[in-house]
Amino acid sequence: MTTATAQPQQQSPADAALQRRMLREMLLIRRFEEKAAEAYALGKIGGFCHLYIGQEAVAVGVSAALTPSDYVISSYREHGQALVRGISARAVMAELFGKATGCSGGKGGSMHLFDAEKRFMGGHGIVGGHLPLAAGLAFAIKYRGGDEVCVCFFGEAAVNIGAFHEAVNMASVWKLPVLFLCENNRYGMGTAFERVAAVTDVVEHACSYDIAGEVVNGMDVLEVHQAARRAIQRARKGGHPTLLEVRTYRFMGHSMSDPLHGVYRTKDEVEEQKRKDPIHQLSHRMLQAGTIDQAGIDALDAEVHAEVEDAVKFADESPDPAPEELLRHVIAD
Amino acid sequence: MPTITYRDALNQALREEMQRDPAVFLMGEEVGLYQGAYKVSRGLLEEFGAQRVVDTPIAELGFAGIGVGAAMGGLRPVIEFMTWNFALLALDQIVNSAAKMLYMSGGQLRMPIVFRGPNGAALQLASQHSQAWESWLAHIPGLKVVAPATPADAKGLLKSAIRDNNPVVVLEGEMLYNTKGEVPEGELLVPIGQAEVKRAGSDVTVVCHSKTVAPALKAAEQLAGQGVAAEVVDLRSLRPLDESAILASVAKTHRAVVAEEGWPHSGIGAQVVDVIQRDAFDELDAPVLRVTQADTPMPYNKQLERLAKPTPDKIVAAARRVLYLD
Numbered sequence: 001m002t003t004a005t006a007q008p009q010q011q012s013p014a015d016a017a018l019q020r021r022m023l024r025e026m027l028l029i030r031r032f033e034e035k036a037a038e039a040y041a042l043g044k045i046g047g048f049c050h051l052y053i054g055q056e057a058v059a060v061g062v063s064a065a066l067t068p069s070d071y072v073i074s075s076y077r078e079h080g081q082a083l084v085r086g087i088s089a090r091a092v093m094a095e096l097f098g099k100a101t102g103c104s105g106g107k108g109g110s111m112h113l114f115d116a117e118k119r120f121m122g123g124h125g126i127v128g129g130h131l132p133l134a135a136g137l138a139f140a141i142k143y144r145g146g147d148e149v150c151v152c153f154f155g156e157a158a159v160n161i162g163a164f165h166e167a168v169n170m171a172s173v174w175k176l177p178v179l180f181l182c183e184n185n186r187y188g189m190g191t192a193f194e195r196v197a198a199v200t201d202v203v204e205h206a207c208s209y210d211i212a213g214e215v216v217n218g219m220d221v222l223e224v225h226q227a228a229r230r231a232i233q234r235a236r237k238g239g240h241p242t243l244l245e246v247r248t249y250r251f252m253g254h255s256m257s258d259p260l261h262g263v264y265r266t267k268d269e270v271e272e273q274k275r276k277d278p279i280h281q282l283s284h285r286m287l288q289a290g291t292i293d294q295a296g297i298d299a300l301d302a303e304v305h306a307e308v309e310d311a312v313k314f315a316d317e318s319p320d321p322a323p324e325e326l327l328r329h330v331i332a333d
Numbered sequence: 334m335p336t337i338t339y340r341d342a343l344n345q346a347l348r349e350e351m352q353r354d355p356a357v358f359l360m361g362e363e364v365g366l367y368q369g370a371y372k373v374s375r376g377l378l379e380e381f382g383a384q385r386v387v388d389t390p391i392a393e394l395g396f397a398g399i400g401v402g403a404a405m406g407g408l409r410p411v412i413e414f415m416t417w418n419f420a421l422l423a424l425d426q427i428v429n430s431a432a433k434m435l436y437m438s439g440g441q442l443r444m445p446i447v448f449r450g451p452n453g454a455a456l457q458l459a460s461q462h463s464q465a466w467e468s469w470l471a472h473i474p475g476l477k478v479v480a481p482a483t484p485a486d487a488k489g490l491l492k493s494a495i496r497d498n499n500p501v502v503v504l505e506g507e508m509l510y511n512t513k514g515e516v517p518e519g520e521l522l523v524p525i526g527q528a529e530v531k532r533a534g535s536d537v538t539v540v541c542h543s544k545t546v547a548p549a550l551k552a553a554e555q556l557a558g559q560g561v562a563a564e565v566v567d568l569r570s571l572r573p574l575d576e577s578a579i580l581a582s583v584a585k586t587h588r589a590v591v592a593e594e595g596w597p598h599s600g601i602g603a604q605v606v607d608v609i610q611r612d613a614f615d616e617l618d619a620p621v622l623r624v625t626q627a628d629t630p631m632p633y634n635k636q637l638e639r640l641a642k643p644t645p646d647k648i649v650a651a652a653r654r655v656l657y658l659d
Contacts, residue, residue, distance in 0.1 A: 071406070105439025114438035121405055122438065126429050132395050133430060136402015136410075143358070143384060143408060163425075166395025173390070329440040330474050332498040 016291035019282065022064060022221050023297070026056040026279045028304040029080040032089055033252075035308045036079065036096055040256045044316065045096045049110045052080035054251035057278035058183050059084050061224025062151060065232050071119045071137045071150040073130050076111035077183075078123040081153055085120045087113065089311035099318035106321040107329070127188075128154065128161035131180065135167045138176035142239055149177045149235040151228075156245075157188025159202050165209075168243065172209045177235035179228070180243045183218065189254040190264040206243040218248030219276040222285075249273040334517055340510040342484035343373045346491035347411065351381055354409060357495055360387040360396055361413030361450075370415045371451065371510050397423035397448065401430045404446040404500075411495060414450035417466045417504065423448075424469075431500040432475030444475075447494045449503035451510070452480070453544055453594040454631055457638060463631035465594035467543075468601050470502045471571040477525055478571040480504040482546035484514040486569055489523025497525065506544045526570045528578035534562035537652045538582040538589040540605050542568040545592040545624075545643055552648035563652055571601055576608045583609055587618040588655040592643050597625040619655040624648050 033051045040049050052059070055077075063084040066072070074081045082092050087103050095102025096110050104114045113123040121137060124130035134152030141148045158164050159182065171178050182202045186193055194200045206213025212234055216227040224246055231242035251274060253260050261267045286292040337345075351357045358381075363370045365378040365388040378386040389396040393414060400410035414420040420427070427448060434444045454463035471478045477499055481487040487505065494501035531546060532553050541549040546567045553563040566582050568575065583589050589609055591602035602623040609621055627641040653659045 073402075102439070104437060104441070107439050108437045112437040114441050116438065116441040121442070122434075124430070126425055129398070129425055129429060132398020132426065133402035133405060135395075136399035136404070137406045138402075139399055140403045140406025140408045143403070163394055163398065166390075166392040167398065169390065170392065170395055170399060329436045331477075332435055332443045 016286075018064060019286055019291060020300075022060050022225070023279070023282050023286065023292070024300050024304060025060045025063070025084045026221065026282065027301055028089065028307065029056045029059065029083055030279060031301070031304050031308045032083060032093070032311070033079060035312055036093070037256065039096070039312060045110065046098065047109055048076065049096065049256045050077040050254065051252045052077055054273070054277070055183055055185060055218065055248045056080055057221035057224050058181070058218050058246050058248055059153070061221040062181060062228040064225050065228040066151065067148070069119065069148045071121055071148065072153070073121040073134050073137065073150065074123055074153040075127070075130065075155060075158070076123055076125045077155065078113055078153065079110070082113040082115070082120055082123070085115070086118050087115045087120060089307050090314040091115070093311035094315040094318050097315040097318070098320070099315055100321045100325070101314070101318040105325065107325065128158035128163040130154070131158065131163050131167035134178050134180070135171045135176055138171060138178035139174065141177055142174070147236055149179060149232050151179045151181055151232070153181050153183060155188065156182055156184040156186070156193050156202055157191075159205060160197055168205070168209045168211065168241070171241040172211045175239040176241060177239045178241045179231045179235055180241060182243065182245045184245055184247050185250040187250070187254070187264060189258065192264060201245070203243060203245040212240060212242040214242065214244050216244060216246045218246035219278045219281060221278055221282050249276070334515040336513050337484055337516050338510065339484045339487050339505070339512050339514070340371065340373055342488035342516050343491055343505065344375060344377075345516070346488045346495070347374065347377060348380065350492055350495040351377070351385060356407065357409045357411065358385040358387065359411045359413060360389060360400055362389055362391055362415045364388060364413050369413070371507065373510070374413070393419050393423040394426060397426040398430060400446050401426055401434070401444065404444050405434065405442055409445045409495060411447045411449065414448065416462065416507070417450050417452040418462050418464055420448065420450065420466070427470070427476070427500070427502070428473050432473045435499070436475060443498045444500045445498045446500045447491070447503055448500065449491065450505060451507040452504040453506055454626070454638070454642060455507040457633055457635060458631070459633040460630035465626065467504055467571050467593070468595050468599055471601060471604070475500065476572060477501040478504065479525055479569060480543035480571055481569060482509070482543050482567055484512070485516045485521065486523055486529075488516055489521045490525065490569065493522050493525050501525065504543055508544060523569070526573040526575055528566055528568045528570070528575035530564060530578070530582065531567045532563070532565040534564035534586065536562045536586055536588070537656055538564050538566055538586045539592060539648060539652065540566045540568065540579060540589060541592045542571065542601070544594055548643060548645045549592055549648055551645035552652065555645060555649050556652055561652065561656060574604065574608070576612070579605060579608055580613050583613045584616050587616050589621045590624060590648060590651040590655060591621065592624040592648050594626055594643060597623060597628050600625055619657065622651040622655055624651050
């Protein structure tokens with residue numbers, strides 16, 4: 001295992017334009033998720049709906065380090081990654097609404113967002129089940145002699161399941177170009193990680209499989225970005241996998257019907273974490289540096305707000321899938 | 334026409350498809366250096382190299398999922414399970430990932446992957462190594478399931494499976510690997526979803542597949558000695574199921590027995606009986622009977638094991654009952 005101490009403030013090459021883009025993307029996710037919560041309350045979205053509020057810096061920081069031909073695969077808390085991968089807010093919201101215009105034609109829903117063209121290889125609903133798929137995508141890259149990488153987002157709870165260990169082991173043995181990106185938000189639904197994990201520092205598992213590992217502050221988008229760049233470079237140059245433990249926090253309940261706090265975490269804890277809000281951190285930094293002013297932030301916010309409003313309108317007005325869609329795509333022609 | 338073993342027929346299929354398409358690769362436990370636990374992959378490592386004949390750790394869930402991911406990335410993986418008993422560990426990937434990927438992605442991601450290996454009982458391998466999984470797998474929309482009984486069908490169905498753009502489960506048999514049969518030279522593709530009448534007859538239909546085809550043919554031979562002409566219908570594919578072949582035979586014989594290696598509850602035979610009662614009710618002259626494994630885990634003891642398995646004698650007895658001869 002190699003560890004690198006990230007010092008983004010001193011080392012960050014991110015220029016004002018990149019920071020501005022990151023701020024916009026984080027705001028887009030935040031406003032999108034707030035609207036999704038509203039739509040859920042109105043019954044426009046059904047089933048499970050796992051919001052990303054609080055974790056925006058992770059998807060945004062990583063995504064900015066990728067090229068369009070890289071693969072991204074994620075768990076069921078993937079609205080944010082889908083949006084920053086370039087799937088339109090319209091197509092994501094329409095999928096949440098179950099509409100024909102959704103990015104999975106209304107047949108996937110919140111947990112199964114796909115856009116093969118943008119190399120967003122899904123939202124997957126079984127905890128840890130997509131880690132072997134990520135290794136498989138990386139296997140295909142290496143098989144073809146390509147220089148793409150595959151980034152796999154998963155929560156810390158997936159570390160306790162066998163699929164994690166099998167996938168990481170084989171990725172290391174075969175030197176596959178994959179970044180295992182653990183979003184450690186500390187709770188698997190209502191179970192604190194330390195209650196169910198013998199090793200609570202996820203990054204320690206990198207030692208077991210002889211791959212690079214780093215711990216990153218997931219509330220700092222620049223730090224996430226730098227660490228992701230290092231990991232992606234390792235993968236792209238030599239096919240060396242990395243386990244990145246990004247320490248983040250979910251400001252909302254696990255899914256829509258789950259409490260924000262209560263038996264498993266305190267209100268004080270949530271409030272404390274909200275003071276580390278990744279959007280506030282970046283905007284504060286940019287204000288300090290003079291790369292944006294408050295009017296500029298307000299303008300960005302208004303812009304993404306309008307984008308999300310438009311997405312909701314689009315989703316609402318879009319048609320349901322035709323009845324014959326029920327039987328389509330069970331078997332390929 | 335050359336006579337070769339079922340094992341060599343599968344080997345030919347793999348070799349020919351790997352020669353034909355560089356996206357095809359084989360992955361599994363002991364497939365490379367060891368030449369395959371049952372020698373199906375003999376010589377492939379030497380011909381195609383370690384990148385295309387990939388030895389894995391004992392991690393069925395992991396390498397099945399890596400196969401699915403590789404298929405998402407445009408390759409055509411053939412995933413070998415040393416036996417289907419171990420594939421139970423990979424069921425999440427077969428069912429939740431492979432079978433549903435096309436559907437839940439709204440048609441964006443095809444899944445051209447083959448999962449193959451020996452299924453069902455061999456000899457005295459006891460409870461955990463002697464199980465027939467076809468009813469579990471054929472239950473799943475999005476999968477195709479084939480179960481060849483002869484070397485020619487093994488070759489032709491495996492080649493079709495590798496060229497299919499869907500996940501295809503190929504159920505082989507440890508007891509079949511050494512059996513011999515004629516396999517035509519040159520290109521051989523057996524279409525998925527087509528049954529075959531392995532012996533024609535007019536008095537009773539015996540529906541079977543995979544390892545119950547041989548006992549069904551033996552039973553038909555015994556019945557012939559008793560003046561009964563049995564028709565043996567080898568399903569070959571379990572999903573899609575060739576319903577018209579079953580119905581055509583029953584329309585001729587008006588009586589049917591379904592033999593399988595699986596347990597009786599919710600088995601393949603139950604599905605076949607459903608087809609017959611629904612679409613050939615007026616043709617039937619007797620209730621359809623089933624011959625299955627005993628509704629128990631497989632015992633180790635040889636005598637008990639024989640009692641548990643479907644045998645020619647059991648098929649003969651069932652056929653005589655549907656003919657009201659006993």
